Each structure stands twice: as C-alpha cells, then as structure tokens.
Amino acid sequence: MSPDEITALLASMVRNATPLAFAALGGLFSERSGVINIGLEGMMLMSAFGGAAGAHFSGSVWIGLLVALLVGLLLGLLHAAASITFEADQIISGTAINLLALGGTGFLMVTLFGAGGTSPRIDSFGPIAIPGLSSIPVIGPALFNQSILVYLLYVMVPLCWYLLFRTPFGLRLRAVGEVPEALDVAGVSVVRMRYLGVGLSGLFAGLGGAFLSMSLLSAFTEGMTNGRGFIALAALIFGRWNPIGAFGAALLFGAAQAFVFRGPQLAIPQEFIEMIPYLLVIIALVGFGGRAVAPAAVGKPYRKE
Amino acid sequence: MAGQVGKMGRALIFPVIAILLAFAVGALVILASGNNVFAAYGALLSGGFGSLQSFGRTVVNATPLIFTGLAVAIPFRAGLFNIGGEGQFFIGAITAVAVGILLPGPGPLVIIAALVIAGLAGFAWGAIPGVLKIFGAHEVITTIMLNFIAINLTYWIAQGPLVGEGLVPGTDFVPETVRIAKLGMGLGGAHLGFVLGILAAVVAYLLIWRTTKGYEIRAVGLSPGAARYSGMSVAANGFLAIALGGMFAAFGGGLEGLGTFGKVSVPFITNLGFNGIGVALLGRNHPAGIVLGALFFGGLAAGAQQMQFATGVPLDLSDVLLAIVLLFVTATRLVEMLIGRRARALAAGTKLEGGLA
DSSP, X not given: OOHHHHHHHHHHHHHHHHHHXXXXXXXXXXXXXXXXXXXXXXXXXXXXXXXXXXXXXXXXXXXXXXXXXXXXXHHHHHHHXXXXXXXOOHHHHHHXXXXXXXXXXXXXXXXXXXXXXXXXXXXXXXXXXOTTGXXXXXXXXXXXXXXXXXXXXXXXXXXXXXXXXXXXXXXXXXXXXXXHHHHHHTTOOHHHHHHHHHHHHHHXXXXXXXXXXXXXXXXXXXXXXXXXXXXXXXXXXXTTTOHHHXXXXXXXXXXXXXXXXXXXXXSSOHHHHHHHHHHHHHHHHHHHGGGOOOOTTTTSOOOOO | OHHHHHHHHHHHHXXXXXXXXXXXXXXXXXXXXXXXXXXXXXXXXXXXXXSHHHHHHHHHHHHHHHHHHHHHHHHHHTTOOOOTXXXXXXXXXXXXXXXXXXXXXXXXXXXXXXXXXXXXXXXHHHHHHHHHHHTTOOHHHHHHHHHHHHHHXXXXXXXXXXXXXXXXXXXXOOOGXXXXXXXXXXXXXXXXXXXXXXXXXXXXXXXXXXXXXXHHHHHHHHOHHHHHHTXXXXXXXXXXXXXXXXXXXXXXXHHIIIIIISSOBSSOOOSHHHHHHHHHHXXXXXXXXXXXXXXXXXXXXXXXXXXXXXXXXXXXXXXHHHHHHHHHHHOHHHHHHHHOTTHHHHTTTSOOSSOOO
C-alpha cells in the first residue's frame, strides 16, 4: 500500500474508533460503579438522532451536540432509575432501552421529518488540522487532521484515567463497584455514586452518538449504530475496565471496521469482509477476555441490610 | 382447580400492570405528537383483534415470536441471556429455504427435511456462544456479534450461491409443494406454523419442567453453586440450553421462510429476534406466557399498521410500547411500590441470577 493509502486507512481507523471509545468510556464509568450498561447501543442511537435533529432545527451543530448529550444523559438516568432504584435486572433494562431507542428513533423520524430512513443532511463537525502535528509523515494527518470531537477524545482518555485512579471521587466510584457495603458503612451513598456512574455513561454514549451523526456522517440514519454499543462493551472488557486499555481496544476494532471499507480489495465477498469486526470482537473476548475480572459487585442491585 | 386459576391469575398481574402502565405512557406520547389517543388506540386494538382478518394478521405475526421467545426463555432458565435469536432465526430461514429449493422430492417430506436441518443448523449456531462461554466470553456480546455474522452469511447465500432470477434481491421461491399450508377459516395468511408454535411451546414446557435434563437446566439457572455441588455441570447445561434456544429460533425462521414468505429476500424481515426477548420476558419465560405474549405483541404489530393507516401515528409506537412494557416488567420495585410487597414473590422468572461474572 502507498503511504497515502496507509494514512487514509489510519485516519479511518481513528474515525471508527472514536464512537467506540466514547461509548467504552461510558461503559467504564457505569460498570466501575457496579451497574452493567447494555443500553449503550440505544443511548448512542438516540443521541445520534438527537444531535442530528437538534442541529437541523436550530441550525447549529453545537446545539445539536448539546441535545445529543442531554438525550444520552436522560437515557442514562432512565437506566439508573430502573436498575438502581427499581431494581430491574440490569441486562433487561439495558435491552429495553435499546428497543426503546430503535422504536423511538423510528417514531420520531416520521413525526419530525415526515419519513423514515435518513434525516436531512446537516452541517457537521469537519476536520480541523492541528498545525505542525498534522504534517508528520503518514500518521500526522491520520491523528491530527480530525474533527474536534476526536481531539476531545484524546483529552478525555487520560483525563478519565486520572479521574478514576488518582482522585478521591474515582476511588469512591471504584469502591462502590467492588465492595459497596464498605462505602455504605463509611457514610457514602452507594445509590448516589451509581447514579453518577450511570449518568456519566449516558453522557459519554451521547458523545459517541453525536460523533456518528454529526462527524462520521452528516445525518441520522435509522439503525446507524449497527452494534457499536456492544463492540464498545467488548472493547471495555478487552481493555480490562481501564480507559487506556479501552481506547486501545477501540482502536483495534476501529481498524477492523476501517479495513472493511478501505482495506486492500480481497478476493472474498463483501459480506464476509463485513463480518470481520464482529469476528474480531469474538476472538478478542475468547482469547483474552476470559482472564478479565469485572468489578466484583457489578450486576447486582444494592440493598441496605 | 381454583388454586390453579388463582396461581395463573397471580402470574398475570405483573405483565398486565406493566402493559397498562406502558399504554398510559404511550398515550402521553400520542398526545405529545398531536394525535387523538382514543382514535389511535381504537385503531390499534381493532387492527389486531377487531375482525377474523385482523386476528389472522395477528397470528401471522405471533407465530415466529413464539419461537424466538422460546429461544430466549430456555437459556434464561439456565441463567444465560440469549440475544442471538435474530441471527439464529436467519440461519433457520436460509437453511430451510435452501433445502426447499435444492432437495427434490414430495412436498411434505421436503418440508420435514427442511425444518429438521434448519433446526440442526440453529442448534449448531446456538452452540457457538455456548462453547465460547466456557472459554470466558460473555454470551450477551457473543450472541449479538453472531447476529451480525449470521445476517451477513444469510444475505451472502441469498445473493450468491442461491440467488434467484426475480427483480427482488434474494433467493427464488421454494416450489409450491414445499410451502406450509394455510390455516384457512378466514384467517388470511396464517399458516400451520402457528399450530407448530403451540406444539413447540408444549414440547419446551415438557422438556424444561418434566425431564431430568430440564430439571438440571433450571437448577443450574437458579443456583449455579448448589447445582455444581450436586455434581451438575453448569457449563454443559448452559451449553445445551443455549443450543436448544438456537434450535427453536431456527425452527421459527424455517417456518417463516417456507410459510409466510416462501423465499429469503434481501432485506429479510428483521427484529423478530429482538422482539422475542420482549415476548419471553412478558411471558415470564414460561412457554404458556410466551404464547400469550406472542399473540399480544403480534396483535400490537398488526394493530400498529392499522393505527398508522387510520390516524397517522407511526407504527414504531408498537416497538416503543413493547420496550416500555419490558422496563415495567423488570423494574419490580416500581410495581412493588404500587401494589405492595407481594409483588416480589410474583416477580419470579423476570431476573437472572448472577451478573457479568
């Protein structure tokens, strides 16, 4: 492959990795606090729609972004309320949110835009070249000529690492996911920490969704998440519930997705090429996920004794 | 007899409350979108159950949902969450249609062969996440990944080796003799698949509640530690349960392929696998509940079309309603707060033991 083709492939890898990484960070906060969030897919989808609709009706991508974040947050809080306060099974609650998002976006597409399928095109967050860095041969344009949301991700990954592992808040959040009883005894509200964790996961899913409809593409298409929310969960597991690891795993899966569209033409049918990202996730989970240890208290509602 | 009725009545309370609450929320959504709630819900109900013809449409919709519902319920009893019904359904459909097209012979024999082979294919496809689970890969993610892989595989077969000659992308029709017979009686497109669905539910019930293997599956699901202590293999029983789930979903796909459609077109009908999750949970993961749940949701889907036609409310509302029902069914504490502590006892069958571990 020529250097230009490699750059294009790497750039596509970063673009594909971004929604996965945002969603994985979301899953990180939720699971670290002890709540499984299977609903990332639905949260991303609904946020993607919210972003596109917000941008379309207001004329501003920034308002669109705000709407996307709000939608993500609301769905996150819904999942939090269902699983924490009302003790729903967390996997079922997440699945319900995914179904809600699928039906809801279809419903809203018809109600707001008159027809299903794809929303009207919107102005999106286009690429902004960082002077200097983007001139580095081969990798420069791939890493540093991207939309502002990608740069936000670059900042978020180490920030989340610091937040989770070097601050009292992060310590409390992690403790709530490992030994909630200990925190309860110490007077910290388990419920409040978990709401924070799940709420944050909604926000991050919102960022991921916003990126889909307002940067990767410039419109909302029904079902556009295409399993990314679940791939993000796999990235989280593969990355050992660590922001850096999750980001690395997201890059890996993003590379697989990039390969589908920009890889060298192989002599195998397109349908098989499209299977590659999903196969890779399975291989990653089987090969390395088995030794991963989830936060100890994840998945179970916490009841005061 | 009174005890049985009382027991069934108690079992229905949760889903019924959930449905009522969901419809209340749905009414708000309809109002917010500027439509008349009574007109919308009226059309919804009459479209699903208002006439023999509507009921026929309900039955057509319900038939595959019984199978995809069982596909979720059986692994659920072993403590596993099978979200792969969608892919397993597709595998069954394309396998049955392939056999129908390629195998010569008298119609009924080909149908039986097609369904049996489709079931085996579904069993194998369901076995994959079962095996992967033993290697530590959580079935929620693997089954979802396998959905995408199965759909891609199905579309490749339908547009590649098995591609037909018509204008619609996909396979040819299977020969007329290989189509599943219709029920008639004014029920429109409803076919024998519905009867087979009820039969499948009965078989599933007997399997899970009246055999030793079924007992093991349930034991492993209710208390993996105790089951292991008694010498039962959690891994093997889980594997069997999810493979069986795949088999049932595949039967459903095969029956749709040979019954309702007669071919696999691209795109093929989607969401049946996912809606099966809702049906299973609404039916408390019990075959009888699943049949009722399938009819409920089948009616909802049929009615939604009528609702969209008569009042303009988008038919996606039925998906929204189902999702809300699901939330209420599983958010037991909410219903507890509404009807008191007895709710906790009624909630059996709506929660998995254990988490992502």
